[in-house]
Amino acid sequence: MLSRFIFPFVLLISFSPLHSQVSLSRYGQLISSPFWLKINHLDGWAIHYTIDGSEPSEQSPVFPDSLYISSNLNPSELYSIPTSDSWRLALEMPSPDVVIRWVAIHPSYTLRPSGTENYLFKREHQWPILSINGNRENFFSLDSGIYVVGNNEVANFFRKGKRWERKMKVELRTSENEVLFHQTLGIRIHGRSSRTNPQKSLRLYAREEYGANEIDYPLFGASAPDQFEHLIVRAPEKIFSSAVIIDEVSQRMAVGLDINPQHSLPVEVRLNGEYWGIATLRERQDAEYIKDYFGYEEDEIDLVEWDRQAELEAGTIAHFSKWSSWLKSGSKNAESDVLALNEYIDVDHFIEYFCYQSIIANEDWPNNNLRLWRPLDGQWRFMYYDGDGSLQRHDRDPIQWVLEDARDDNPVSLIIQAFKDNPYFMQRLYFRMNLMLSGHMNTNKWTATFDEVADEFEPLIFDQINRWYNPESLASWYQAVEEARSFIGYRNLYLSQWLNDRLEIQLQLYPNPSNVISYVESDTEFGLSPVSLQLYNLQGQQVQTPYHILGPTQLSVETSSLPDGIYVLRTQIGVLSYHSRLIVTH
Numbered sequence: 001m002l003s004r005f006i007f008p009f010v011l012l013i014s015f016s017p018l019h020s021q022v023s024l025s026r027y028g029q030l031i032s033s034p035f036w037l038k039i040n041h042l043d044g045w046a047i048h049y050t051i052d053g054s055e056p057s058e059q060s061p062v063f064p065d066s067l068y069i070s071s072n073l074n075p076s077e078l079y080s081i082p083t084s085d086s087w088r089l090a091l092e093m094p095s096p097d098v099v100i101r102w103v104a105i106h107p108s109y110t111l112r113p114s115g116t117e118n119y120l121f122k123r124e125h126q127w128p129i130l131s132i133n134g135n136r137e138n139f140f141s142l143d144s145g146i147y148v149v150g151n152n153e154v155a156n157f158f159r160k161g162k163r164w165e166r167k168m169k170v171e172l173r174t175s176e177n178e179v180l181f182h183q184t185l186g187i188r189i190h191g192r193s194s195r196t197n198p199q200k201s202l203r204l205y206a207r208e209e210y211g212a213n214e215i216d217y218p219l220f221g222a223s224a225p226d227q228f229e230h231l232i233v234r235a236p237e238k239i240f241s242s243a244v245i246i247d248e249v250s251q252r253m254a255v256g257l258d259i260n261p262q263h264s265l266p267v268e269v270r271l272n273g274e275y276w277g278i279a280t281l282r283e284r285q286d287a288e289y290i291k292d293y294f295g296y297e298e299d300e301i302d303l304v305e306w307d308r309q310a311e312l313e314a315g316t317i318a319h320f321s322k323w324s325s326w327l328k329s330g331s332k333n334a335e336s337d338v339l340a341l342n343e344y345i346d347v348d349h350f351i352e353y354f355c356y357q358s359i360i361a362n363e364d365w366p367n368n369n370l371r372l373w374r375p376l377d378g379q380w381r382f383m384y385y386d387g388d389g390s391l392q393r394h395d396r397d398p399i400q401w402v403l404e405d406a407r408d409d410n411p412v413s414l415i416i417q418a419f420k421d422n423p424y425f426m427q428r429l430y431f432r433m434n435l436m437l438s439g440h441m442n443t444n445k446w447t448a449t450f451d452e453v454a455d456e457f458e459p460l461i462f463d464q465i466n467r468w469y470n471p472e473s474l475a476s477w478y479q480a481v482e483e484a485r486s487f488i489g490y491r492n493l494y495l496s497q498w499l500n501d502r503l504e505i506q507l508q509l510y511p512n513p514s515n516v517i518s519y520v521e522s523d524t525e526f527g528l529s530p531v532s533l534q535l536y537n538l539q540g541q542q543v544q545t546p547y548h549i550l551g552p553t554q555l556s557v558e559t560s561s562l563p564d565g566i567y568v569l570r571t572q573i574g575v576l577s578y579h580s581r582l583i584v585t586h
Helices: 017-021 136-140 246-254 287-294 318-327 335-344 347-360 398-404 411-419 421-436 445-468 474-500
Strands: 022-024 029-031 035-037 039-041 047-052 067-069 098-105 114-121 129-135 167-174 177-190 201-205 230-234 266-270 274-283 301-306 310-314 370-375 382-383 507-510 517-522 533-537 549-552 552-559 564-575 576-584
Touching: 022 114, 022 266, 022 310, 047 230, 067 098, 067 507, 098 129, 114 129, 129 274, 136 167, 177 230, 201 347, 230 266, 246 266, 246 274, 246 347, 246 445, 266 445, 274 445, 301 318, 301 347, 301 398, 318 335, 335 347, 335 411, 347 382, 347 398, 347 411, 347 421, 347 474, 421 474, 445 474, 474 576, 507 576, 517 564, 533 549, 533 552
Parallel strands: 029 114, 129 266
Antiparallel strands: 022 039, 035 067, 047 098, 098 114, 129 167, 167 177, 177 201, 201 230, 230 274, 266 274, 301 310, 301 370, 370 382, 507 517, 517 552, 533 564, 549 552, 564 576
């Protein structure tokens, strides 16, 4: 995790002249032991403060000569507030941090210097800490709290829009005590059905009215933007698996592919100093995301989200409806149909997106979690997100599965239904999947990424269990992790055989019998797929002999030094294997 913070860091704090009237003996930081805090100020000023995260006022207590900063100072009561019908009281809570919010008041000035200081007790992990501080009522009021069921006709956590956005102080600090951002942001509940979970995902909004319209820091490294208007704090989901790492694994594996994933950063969340579980801070795939990565303004795009039906987020629905109707007009079996489809969508991009979702076997797709967009004069592209339903069933047939999930005419199923018998389209799909399985998604690389994520999460799982029962126990977590890990090898084996049964590559071996050299000629170009030859005798032992790749469809194998006899020549194209009998005679 430390490698994520190798970029240089500069913290700039702008004070109004009145801030010079107030100074603290220690500002917010990671601490390892209690200490006495002093707030120094000139005569005439009164310092009022709170310790529960709420905004201080004249009615708040006056700061004493010094205050002993220890975990016992935090009132620590939020953990006992029910947040859903399935909520359970925490088994055990880590020691809370201390949040000091202060305001300096002078009878002669209307401006009031203020500050929020997070004193975070060091933990045995390397994760950044996301501190969220604000009035308790913002989250937990029965009338207007966004995190609870409440006493309204519709549960509070299902409410959406600016009216259900709450102003809070938010800070992100690394384990090396570097503040990546510290500012006032708007917070809403994020997600759909996950809103009913006890631990909820959040959406962060930077706005001018809160002090700045962007979060200005390269949170996700050089391959992502430096500034963000919106971010998501995504809580773990356990509806498919108790591993809680599946979505993070799927997002990391998606980086480097042409499928527009979300860059993410695992964080530990504190709410008014209380431990609030683990989450991932990540990009939100909205109009701002498209502008950052592709350069189009919101009025230059169509953006549609599909969750059992099309929901327009930007532009118009007309073009989306047009190509959906075209897909439903009948089978598309000619090469010209592939060209026509490419007028509507970026076919190569779609094939890579489809192959990725198929390889990870995302069970919560394609009738859910679809988001696609296009420039007004261009092709539709899909965005990858929400992979919690992945790494479950290794033996799912990619084509049959999306046809069975063709409810409500989701666009992915419509495309596959229309083109499943089109040899030009399906050959491109098969070859792309073959390339991905032997390259970007090969078993070793995928397993290494999985292990990296599991190792990062393991030290924090115990506290997550005690706070949210998600997962239920360490035993269930280890079992779920092992099941997901074993999926990788089984899935790649299944898909290798699946492709072998469908890709019709004809190989010609000549001359045969051979005495000096033989050639393997393919009727299809190898493309970018890795190619190799292995030779075996009839006892099953591999025989070492040189081979050469001569071109996009041809290889050669030297036989001059081989003893006379019958051999089995294995030609490997990506994950595809072909076997031929080779006779050597001199």
